Structure formats: structure tokens, C-alpha cells
Amino acid sequence: MNAYRMKPLAFPWPPFIYGAAIAAAFMLQAYFPLAVAETNIWIARAAGGVLIASAIVLDVWAMRTLLDCHTTILPNRCSTHLVTSGPYRLTRNPIYLGYTLATAGIGLAVLNPWCILTAMIATGATSIVAVRREELHLLSRFGIDFERYCNGTARWI
Template identity: 40%
Template sequence: MSVSDKTRPNVLPWPPMLLGIAALASIGLGWLAPLPAPSARWVSLLGGALALLGLALDVWAILTMRSAKTNILPHRAADRLVTWGPFGFSRNPIYLANTWLLAGIGLAFGNAWFIVFALLSALAVDRLAIRREERHLAIRFGNDWIEYAAQTPRWLIR
């Protein structure tokens, strides 16, 4: 086993931790200091659709990683570079899905704190996880990673 096989991008699994913190903070602040989102029916429906889209993207990305027989935990070393399925249009479809899920919940239930924390958690995930994961993947997969990263946006658009 080489040195790069033993390395891992993070000690802590930041993305799921940040998702949980964002959800709990949104719920708590929703009770203590409500920040209402627009309450029109179409906004709630849009939010529900966005949350479902986020959930579907999460499941698709997880199943894609499992079919590739690679590690899914964000604080462990990558076994394989997955570039197909949802990873063909975003290098981070799970983190994108989590952001959509939080924002959708906020719109669906009229709690704008979810939208605020969706954006804050996406920024924190980018800094605490994605940048480190990308360094790990560059070391682990070399030119394959460089080519993939050049073709596929980090989130959804460049």
C-alpha cells in the first residue's frame, strides 16, 4: 500500500456534520427567531420539488458510488474515481443535493433559516471538505483526476 493509499482528506466527516448542524440550527432559530420564507402555495410546491430533487440526487450519487465499490465516507480515502452518473455533471453531487434539500425544506415549510444555512453549509463544505478532497484525489488519481476536474464543474456550473 502506497502512502497515498493511507492518506485521507479529513479527520472528521465534515459534510454530514455540517448538514446536521445546519438543519438543527434552522429548526431552532425557526422557533426562537422566525425568518419566514414566502408563503405562496407555488413557493411551497417549488420547495417540496427541490427537496425531493435533492433527495433523489443524493440517492442516485450514493448508489453510483456503491456500484463502483468505492468508499462513500467523506473522511476516508477514495478507492476509485467515479466520473459517471451524477458525477458526470457535478464533482460533488451529494453536497449539491444536500444544499438543495435544505433550501427546499426551507421553502416548503416557510422557514428561511434553512435557506440561509443551506448556503452557509455549502460554503463551509467547500472550504472544509471539498478543497481537501480535491487535493486527496489529485494525489491519489493524478492525471485522471486532472482531466475529470477540467471537464466537470465542482458544483453545477463553472
Template identity: 35%
Template sequence: MIARLAGLPPVWLVLFASAGAALGRLVPLGLPPALRGLGLVLVAAGLGLMLWAALTMWRARTTVMPGRRPEALVTGGPFRFSRNPIYLADLILLAGLMLALAAPAGLVTVPAFALFLQRRFILREEAVIAAAFGPAYDRYRMQVRRWI
């Protein structure tokens, strides 16, 4: 059960968000109210990007689950700008949460989470996609960056 949960990026998002919030409590820094509002905007933007990417994948009839073989190479919608828009959305959401919770010290978890996602999920997913779609994925990878 724990191994199965560890394979789900949202579980890791919750863990990194919890660590960031705890760090924000341990190292309280002043935060202007406008930045808390910006945090809410970032949370909404992250959720919106996540939904857009998931709907794009659903329309292409392919999985959003990490580790599963994709049925289609998705290059439209937010995938025109990022090869990993859902993971990018996770980072935007995490940054927004740290600001909305007035825990700016917790922003250090954002680059740490990006590195974790890349090593734990993205590199493996890229290998699976490359094996499944070969030259088509190589062309896409040359045109679209991993993050933005």
C-alpha cells in the same frame, strides 16, 4: 466520539438545518403555499440526487465516506455534471427544508453551508483524489465544475 461525528457531513446538514429553522422562527416571513410545495419537491430532488450519486459510487466499488482514500475515480452518473453531487444534494435538501418548513429566512444558511462544506470537506477530498489519480483527476477537474 464528537470528533468522529464532526467528520460526517450529514451531522453538519442537521445542524445547519436546525439553525435555519430556528432563524425562520425568529424572523417569520410570509411564504406562499406553493413555495412550501416547491420545498417538498426540492427535498425529494436532493434525496434522489444523493441516492443516485451513492449508487454510482457503490457500483464503482469506492467509498462515499469523506476522508477515506477512493478506490476509483468516478466520472459517470451525476459526476458528469458535478464533482460533488452528494454535497450539492445536501444544499438542495437544505433549501427545500427551509421552504417546506416555511422558514425562508433560513435560506441564508444554504450559502453558508456551501462555504463550510467546501472548506471543511471538499478541498481536502480534492487533494486526496488528486494525489490518488493525478493526471486523470486533473483532466476530469478541467471538464466538470465543483458544484454545477
């Protein structure tokens, strides 16, 4: 039997990857501070708040869609249904996109430019560690339907 058919990941890595990215950004700012211009700080903080709020809305919407379709939210569990509705019409990874937006938003809100860099690194790491394996899992479970979905929907945005 195909190993990807059982479950895509042995451990749910993405939340830990993004948590490590945020922690790394704060450590980098402590040891290698990047100066932030004093002008219009409120704009950066407001933009950060908007990104964080957008991330929360996107994540809740995606999780609610998965629950409504009676499939798992956890990336280390077997998918029972191919979900192509809700935010999954716009992106194949709305939860991970939400994590990325939240990481960048935190950086803007607390004026830590390192969060932008670590958000990009976390996105790359998540693609390598989780997204590719999840896509193989979905391809082995849903075949041509998943291929059609991939052809019509972007991986990220």
C-alpha cells in the same frame, strides 16, 4: 507518504454541517422570525417538496454510482477509484449538492427563509472543511486523470 493519499478527512463533517445549518435555521426563525407572505404558500411548499425529492434522487443516484464503481461513500475513507460517471458527469459533489438542495427545500416546505441562508453558509463551510481536502486526496491518488476531470466538470453546478 502524502497525508492526503491515506484519506481526505479524519471525520465525516458534511452531514453534521448541514444538520447544524437546519438546526440553526429553526433556532433563528424561533428567535428572529422572518415574515412569509400569505399568498401562494402552496407554491413555496410544492417547490420545497420538489427540491427535497430532487435531493433524495441525486443523493441515491450518487451513492449508487459510487457503490457500482466499488469505491467508498464515506468522505473520511480512501477512494479506490475515480468516479466520473452518473451524476459525477454533471458535478464533482453531487451528494453535497443534494444536501444543499434538501436544506433549501426544507426551508421552502416549512416556510422558513433562514434555511436558504444557512444552506449557503453550509455550502461554503463544506467547501472549506471537506471539498478542498477531498480534492487534494483525489489529486494525490489519481493525478492527471483527476485534473482532466476537474477541467471538464464543475465543482458544484
